[in-house]
Amino acid sequence: MEYLLRAEHVTKEYARHRALSNVSMHVPEQSIFGLLGPNGAGKTTLIRIINQIIGADEGSIWFNNEVLKPKHVHEIGYLPEERGLYKKMKVGEQALYLTRLKGLKGHEARKKLKEWFERFELTPWWDKKVEELSKGMQQKVQFIITVLHNPRLLIFDEPFSGFDPINVNILKEEILNLRRNGSTIIFSTHNMGSVEELCDNIALINKSEKILEGEVHQIKKAFKSMIYEAEVDQLQKPLTEILDRRFTLIRSEKQNGIMTIRVQINGHSTTNDLIEALLPAAQVLSFKELTPSMNDIFIKKVTGKFPLEK
Amino acid sequence: MSKTATIIKREFLSRVKKRSFIVMTILGPLLMAAIIIVPAVVAQLSDSDYNIAIVDDTRLFYDRFDDTNNILFTPLSTNIDRAIEFMHEDRFDAVLHIPEIAFEAPSSLRLFSEKSVNFNAKLLVERILQTEFESLKLGHAGIDKEILKAIETPINIQAIRIKDDGELITDYPEVSMGLGFVSGFLIYIFIFLFGSQVLRGVLEEKTSRIVEIIVSSVKPFQLMMGKIVGVGMVGLTQFLIWIVLTFAIVTTFQVIMPDLFRFTPDEQVFVTSTQVLSAEEMEKQKEQIQQFDTTAGQIMQGLSAINFPVMIFSFIFYFLGGYLLYAALFAAIGSAVDNEADTQQFMLPVTIPLLLSIIMAQMVISNPSGPVALWLSMIPLTSPVIMMVRIPFGVSYEEIALSAGLLVIGFIFTTMLAARIYRTGILMYGKKTSYRELWKWIRHA
Known part of the structure; x- marks a missing residue:
């Protein structure tokens, strides 16, 4: 596979603690990559190293099969977690300034900015000071500044924190658009649920170490829980008699006459075996597999147990 | 760029x-220009004349007071009460009284004024009288004015810096x-x-x-x-x-x-x-x-x-x-x-x-x-x-x-x-x- 960005055995230590130990990560071209992990796991450190804001102590970063160099900043767009603008500076002027620092020429930047401002309905605010804008509008401006120079790699650190739901949807739309047009996107977030449906690949980081990496659907397959939930009615026999040693009953709950049971299938048994066991003894109202979320997988990886198993 | x-x-x-x-x-x-200009302007503005009448009972010093830019002296031959009346009529700002005994008892000298006295005028009068009294006393002691003049030696040292190349410059x-x-x-x-x-x-x-x-x-x-x-x-x-x-x-x-x-x-x-x-x-x-x-x-x-x-x-x-x-x-x-x-x-x-x-x-x-x-x-x-x-x-x-x-x-x-x-x-x-x-x-x- 063609990787746009590779991190190889990256280690970074601060005066007091180790932020990254021997982390490798491979981001395929034109994919959406989720860099997931709890707060303080080292995500922002890794992103800052990719952005060449800080240097790694050991290991290397490869961009487009070249060792990462200062010239690559023009091919990367970065929306940091801690983001802001000059409050007293005019919106348009500021956007021009920041994109010029990304290597864009003045007239080209102006033309593109006008287009984006039009698209995000920001045109009337071009000559206003940033402090006059609502928070949502400021975030749109920051987003535009991040993507304006058409970077091959976009990095969003906690992109949805602080965005209202409407803007989150606009943002997701635009991000999918950008990928369609050839960009590669890295999302970094501790809120794993928020990007799960967007990501093609993920890497999980915990306490400075990468604990998992791969394609989302393959990870999900590998972490099949084999836990199923069924709603049953008119039980003929006690559950302990219905479910033999091939199954483990995790939980049963009766509400309004309907029994909800959660069962794990052991060994080489299949869903058919479970259904076969249930059918003669009860009326099966529903039957579904409990697929673990990224969050569940993370917890399983860290603690060895799915939160579903209770 | x-x-x-x-x-x-x-x-x-x-x-x-x-x-x-x-x-x-x-x-x-x-502000800087004001610092330079304002003092000059103020100095000009404060140039209104200050008139002092002189009543000299000793009649020794009448011609010793020369007018300056803004301090004018007028010798009066009236007595002091009359002079003070003139002052009340606004003809003078102040009256200097040199009583008969002034030479023996300088503390009897008086400068009368209606308003607070002009400080510069007071200083000027004091300086003139002091000089006059001193030269009178020198005369009484038998010291000749010519000798006195010969003794007066104004000193004004020119500071000269000798540079390394021997050039002399005034410092x-x-x-x-x-x-x-x-x-x-x-x-x-x-x-x-x-x-x-x-x-x-x-x-x-x-x-x-x-x-x-x-x-x-x-x-x-x-x-x-x-x-x-x-x-x-x-x-x-x-x-x-x-x-x-x-x-x-x-x-x-x-x-x-x-x-x-x-x-x-x-x-x-x-x-x-x-x-x-x-x-x-x-x-x-x-x-x-x-x-x-x-x-x-x-x-x-x-x-x-x-x-x-x-x-x-x-x-x-x-x-x-x-x-x-x-x-x-x-x-x-x-x-x-x-x-x-x-x-x-x-x-x-x-x-x-x-x-x-x-x-x-x-x-x-x-x-x-x-x-x-x-x-x-x-x-x-x-x-x-x-x-x-x-x-x-x-x-x-x-x-x-x-x-x-x-x-x-x-x-x-x-x-x-x-x-x-x-x-x-x-x-x-x-x-x-x-x-x-x-x-x-x-x-x-």
Whole structure:
């Protein structure tokens, strides 16, 4: 596979603690990559190293099969977690300034900015000071500044924190658009649920170490829980008699006459075996597999147990 | 355009376009011009005449009181009660009474007035009477006026400096003092004003959280230097506008009202000489003294002794060198803290050498070639102010070169130090930074 960005055995230590130990990560071209992990796991450190804001102590970063160099900043767009603008500076002027620092020429930047401002309905605010804008509008401006120079790699650190739901949807739309047009996107977030449906690949980081990496659907397959939930009615026999040693009953709950049971299938048994066991003894109202979320997988990886198993 | 240039341009323009900059740039020269012009105007305004009637019961001193510019004497032959009535009729501002016994008992002298007495007039009257009484007493003691005249020996030493090449130049320490102190003080003000602007600028970028966006495009060092240079250019611009405008305003006034600036010698000086000098002699002496003693004349002579190319060149050099040295430190402080209140603990060690140099400037002025002056003008933290104080007195090129070299090394050093603190500091939020922390940043960077 063609990787746009590779991190190889990256280690970074601060005066007091180790932020990254021997982390490798491979981001395929034109994919959406989720860099997931709890707060303080080292995500922002890794992103800052990719952005060449800080240097790694050991290991290397490869961009487009070249060792990462200062010239690559023009091919990367970065929306940091801690983001802001000059409050007293005019919106348009500021956007021009920041994109010029990304290597864009003045007239080209102006033309593109006008287009984006039009698209995000920001045109009337071009000559206003940033402090006059609502928070949502400021975030749109920051987003535009991040993507304006058409970077091959976009990095969003906690992109949805602080965005209202409407803007989150606009943002997701635009991000999918950008990928369609050839960009590669890295999302970094501790809120794993928020990007799960967007990501093609993920890497999980915990306490400075990468604990998992791969394609989302393959990870999900590998972490099949084999836990199923069924709603049953008119039980003929006690559950302990219905479910033999091939199954483990995790939980049963009766509400309004309907029994909800959660069962794990052991060994080489299949869903058919479970259904076969249930059918003669009860009326099966529903039957579904409990697929673990990224969050569940993370917890399983860290603690060895799915939160579903209770 | 390089990125650093883009940053410099923004830092410069965003400040120059601010209303406060425009206001200060216009108000500054107005204030400076006012300092020069207002005293001259006030001096002219206060020139209303002050009339003193003299009632001399001894009849010895009537002709001894000569009018000055604005103090006029009128001898009256009436008695004192009548004279006071005249004063009440507003014909005089004050009445001087010299009673019969004045010569034996000077404490019986009286100066009456309705309003509070004019202080200058009182001084003048006292001076005249003292001189007259003294010469009368000398006469009584049998000392001849001619002898007295021969004894009077005015001393006016010309200070001559012998330069290394043997050239002799007349020294005017007063002018050197003034020039040295003013230029040292200007550098001090400039460093403080614009250094703290750098600090606030860095802090603004940090607290508004724009800094991480910027350092993903440029190196932290470029951002820091861009700010320092940009703000420095703002300072230079403002300074140059100030000088040009002040000069323009003062010159305009000189053209419109030339009388204001004609320096006239203090006439009271010559009253004492009336007895011993003929009118002709007095004129001659007057002219002589006028040439030497007028403030304007002395300043002109003093200024002509100053080496202006060296002065101007070194002013610009120390102006910029001092600013660069301190601005880097101010930038480091701004990056290390989260808000303006926290700057205090780090400001102190940076401002102390600056304050010290302006305090020591007074000592340096009184002994510009002494060891304290020499050392302080070599240490880069104090040399910008102290060397500027010394240069008008004449400093050898070797010393200037050494001090300048040390200053360059000094600001390269502080800039490197600051860069290390800066690139870690700008991304640190939340916890209060300690000196130990700073030291770690410097070592680990």
